[in-house]
Amino acid sequence: MTKRGAAAWILAGPALLVIAVFFALPVVAGLALSLTDFDLYALADLSTLRFVGLHNYAHLLHTPLFWQALGNTLYFVVVGVPVSIGLSLGAALLLHSRFARWQSFFRTSLFAPVVTTAVAVAVIWRYLLHTRYGLVNQGLEAIGLAPVDWLGDPHWSMPAIIAFAAWKNFGYNMIILLAALQAVPRELYEAARMDGAGALRRFTDVTMPMLVPTFVLVGILTVSGYFQLFAEPYVMTQGGPLRSTFSMLYLMYEEGFRWWNLGNASAVAFLLFLVIFCVSWVMLRFDRDAPGRR
Amino acid sequence: MPRLAASTGCDGRRNALRRIGWGSAVLAGSLAGCGRSKSGPEGPLDFWAMGREAEVVVDLLAAFRARHPTVQVRVQQLPFSAAHEKLLTAFAGDALPDLCQLGNTWLPEFSALGALEPLDERMAAAGIPRGDYFAGILDTNVMPAAGGGGHLLGVPWYVDTRLLFYRTDLLRAAGHARPPQTWSEWHAAMQDIRRRGGARSYGALLPLNEPDPLFALSLQEGSVLAEDDTRGAFSQPPFRRALDFYAGIFRDGLAPRMTNTQVSNVWDEFARGLFTFYVSGPWNIGEFRRRLPAERQGDWATAPLPGPDGPGVSTAGGSSLVIFKSSRRKEAAWRLISFLSEPETMQRFHALTGDLPPRRSAWRAPALANDPPSQAFAQQLERVRAAPKIPEWERIFQEMQLTAERVVQGQQSSEAACRQLDTWVDALLEKRRWLRSRQA
Numbered sequence: 001m002t003k004r005g006a007a008a009w010i011l012a013g014p015a016l017l018v019i020a021v022f023f024a025l026p027v028v029a030g031l032a033l034s035l036t037d038f039d040l041y042a043l044a045d046l047s048t049l050r051f052v053g054l055h056n057y058a059h060l061l062h063t064p065l066f067w068q069a070l071g072n073t074l075y076f077v078v079v080g081v082p083v084s085i086g087l088s089l090g091a092a093l094l095l096h097s098r099f100a101r102w103q104s105f106f107r108t109s110l111f112a113p114v115v116t117t118a119v120a121v122a123v124i125w126r127y128l129l130h131t132r133y134g135l136v137n138q139g140l141e142a143i144g145l146a147p148v149d150w151l152g153d154p155h156w157s158m159p160a161i162i163a164f165a166a167w168k169n170f171g172y173n174m175i176i177l178l179a180a181l182q183a184v185p186r187e188l189y190e191a192a193r194m195d196g197a198g199a200l201r202r203f204t205d206v207t208m209p210m211l212v213p214t215f216v217l218v219g220i221l222t223v224s225g226y227f228q229l230f231a232e233p234y235v236m237t238q239g240g241p242l243r244s245t246f247s248m249l250y251l252m253y254e255e256g257f258r259w260w261n262l263g264n265a266s267a268v269a270f271l272l273f274l275v276i277f278c279v280s281w282v283m284l285r286f287d288r289d290a291p292g293r294r
Numbered sequence: 295m296p297r298l299a300a301s302t303g304c305d306g307r308r309n310a311l312r313r314i315g316w317g318s319a320v321l322a323g324s325l326a327g328c329g330r331s332k333s334g335p336e337g338p339l340d341f342w343a344m345g346r347e348a349e350v351v352v353d354l355l356a357a358f359r360a361r362h363p364t365v366q367v368r369v370q371q372l373p374f375s376a377a378h379e380k381l382l383t384a385f386a387g388d389a390l391p392d393l394c395q396l397g398n399t400w401l402p403e404f405s406a407l408g409a410l411e412p413l414d415e416r417m418a419a420a421g422i423p424r425g426d427y428f429a430g431i432l433d434t435n436v437m438p439a440a441g442g443g444g445h446l447l448g449v450p451w452y453v454d455t456r457l458l459f460y461r462t463d464l465l466r467a468a469g470h471a472r473p474p475q476t477w478s479e480w481h482a483a484m485q486d487i488r489r490r491g492g493a494r495s496y497g498a499l500l501p502l503n504e505p506d507p508l509f510a511l512s513l514q515e516g517s518v519l520a521e522d523d524t525r526g527a528f529s530q531p532p533f534r535r536a537l538d539f540y541a542g543i544f545r546d547g548l549a550p551r552m553t554n555t556q557v558s559n560v561w562d563e564f565a566r567g568l569f570t571f572y573v574s575g576p577w578n579i580g581e582f583r584r585r586l587p588a589e590r591q592g593d594w595a596t597a598p599l600p601g602p603d604g605p606g607v608s609t610a611g612g613s614s615l616v617i618f619k620s621s622r623r624k625e626a627a628w629r630l631i632s633f634l635s636e637p638e639t640m641q642r643f644h645a646l647t648g649d650l651p652p653r654r655s656a657w658r659a660p661a662l663a664n665d666p667p668s669q670a671f672a673q674q675l676e677r678v679r680a681a682p683k684i685p686e687w688e689r690i691f692q693e694m695q696l697t698a699e700r701v702v703q704g705q706q707s708s709e710a711a712c713r714q715l716d717t718w719v720d721a722l723l724e725k726r727r728w729l730r731s732r733q734a
Binding site: 048260 | 378382383386406408728
């Protein structure tokens with residue numbers, strides 16, 4: 001037994017070492033950092049570093065900007081995740097359809113935005129969303145609507161960011177959902193048809209229940225990804241206008257790399273971790289209680 | 295005030311990095327160029343510059359190369375929006391260039407880090423007369439030293455301040471022959487303009503997200519920080535008077551409550567007569583010439599900023615050239631700085647960019663001496679005052695404007711808003727007070 005135990009440790013050792021050095025250690029160091037007031041002065045002279053306990057956390061919870069960033073991030077997640085997964089499901093269903101031609105071509109092209117660089121694509125989207133010359137506003141004008149200042153109007157900036165992010169990311173979930181669709185046994189559809197279920201009924205009572213575990217997986221991945229909103233507002237709006245696209249990660253970046261308050265920045269990171277952790281936990285509970293699992 | 299930790303150089307910083315395992319920050323630092331091997335004392339000079347200046351400085355370098363054929367210069371262009379982060383990360387990663395263009399409001403930060411080379415002796419040895427520089431501008435580059443006095447840590451490269459751009463025809467039509475010089479004259483002129491022009495004609499445009507106009511007004515009244523720059527003094531009379539005047543302009547309907555993102559095109563609206571006064575900086579001389587329609591070109595001028603009683607001071611902005619302590623080619627870096635500081639080079643630089651030179655002798659060039667819009671800047675530059683020289687200033691500056699915005703929008707009384715701002719500033723500067731008490 002001990003021999004087998006030793007062999008297991010030796011085999012797992014390298015992987016554990018890598019995890020310890022590149023994951024556990026930075027996390028512990030980040031937690032320690034969030035309990036200090038590491039700032040510009042400490043960067044110049046480490047003897048000015050002070051242990052401040054939970055002060056950074058308390059301070060953040062009293063900062064209006066923190067709540068604004070959290071609110072913006074929640075807005076992005078609550079609207080963005082359903083839109084994004086809805087798009088993925090729609091695209092997956094279309095690709096899975098018996099009538100779909102050129103399947104692999106469409107699969108590749110719909111997946112393409114996922115593998116392109118956010119920064120490069122954002123430049124193109126900025127052209128599309130340009131108030132005066134953008135294709136989107138030209139389209140609006142063509143159907144008689146007033147142009148929208150997508151990235152300059154605080155009410156429209158977040159919807160524009162959501163549209164961009166949903167377009168950029170839906171391909172990834174589409175592939176996963178497509179695989180799940182293809183794994184649904186054909187007999188179930190046949191049996192349902194025998195019982196007289198129409199296309200809609202087959203979708204709601206066969207397809208959807210069979211997809212629940214996949215939805216939970218896709219949901220958790222997407223939610224935790226979307227909570228970490230940063231590149232899109234950084235490239236498109238710099239968090240503006242009027243901080244309407246200022247996210248939690250943006251706050252962390254500003255605290256850390258603009259003002260160099262690494263203590264505060266680490267505290268933001270841990271608060272964001274807590275939020276994501278709680279939301280994922282609730283979603284997992286949802287999975288356990290789901291009808292398909294009973 | 296003793297300068298904080300000015301003596302700690304790279305070693306302290308490396309120890310800081312070694313002793314504290316701060317995951318992502320180190321990673322970011324190494325991405326920014328930790329791994330880049332520093333070339334020796336004979337290698338090319340690394341010069342980081344920003345925005346348009348970085349493009350133009352390459353053209354100036356031909357003359358420098360002719361004079362110093364052995365010195366190679368590598369110019370790297372940083373976008374303004376990312377420059378600050380990049381420089382701080384480069385400091386943490388020990389990958390700073392030899393010399394750099396640095397906004398003079400960033401100097402206190404890099405001085406607190408102990409990253410900048412004092413330039414007093416080189417300046418004196420090169421025979422560059424300090425008195426030739428606008429005093430308020432040069433002062434922004436002098437950082438208080440440990441034993442009293444101060445060190446010159448940067449050489450002004452170009453200057454920036456804020457003053458009035460205005461419509462001469464609208465002002466005259468409202469019954470004022472010359473631009474206002476005092477706050478009360480200014481307020482009266484705006485009221486006359488409004489009375490004459492009606493609902494679509496404001497006295498001034500003061501975008502609510504631009505802190506500079508309010509800060510210039512408060513500089514005229516006195517200091518916004520107290521106790522050796524360790525506490526806020528925003529609820530004290532000097533700032534309160536400035537804020538009352540500023541908020542009064544909006545209260546009386548003399549300026550629209552707008553941010554500059556809500557004004558779709560400042561130049562179009564100025565040409566249309568939406569507002570008569572606009573507080574802005576030197577770059578707008580060129581923009582006004584380029585963007586205003588030809589028939590409006592005779593109808594605008596610039597004037598020094600009015601003060602509480604007579605022409606007032608304004609902000610001392612601009613960019614300086616600095617040498618980093620970590621550089622191994624300081625002599626060559628200084629040669630480049632002194633070349634760029636020659637009045638003739640500054641005049642060429644002005645011709646290429648429109649940036650205003652910081653030396654009075656460079657202003658003798660006909661392009662500046664015979665140019666009325668620039669001349670108002672020459673007068674204003676004799677009356678500029680430095681912002682508080684602390685690393686936290688930029689942050690306080692932004693918060694000040696957010697506070698003013700709440701007052702202007704009527705969300706808070708000016709008294710409550712100023713007290714809240716002072717509380718916020720006091721909390722932000724807690725570390726400075728602690729450092730000071732530790733050193734005492």
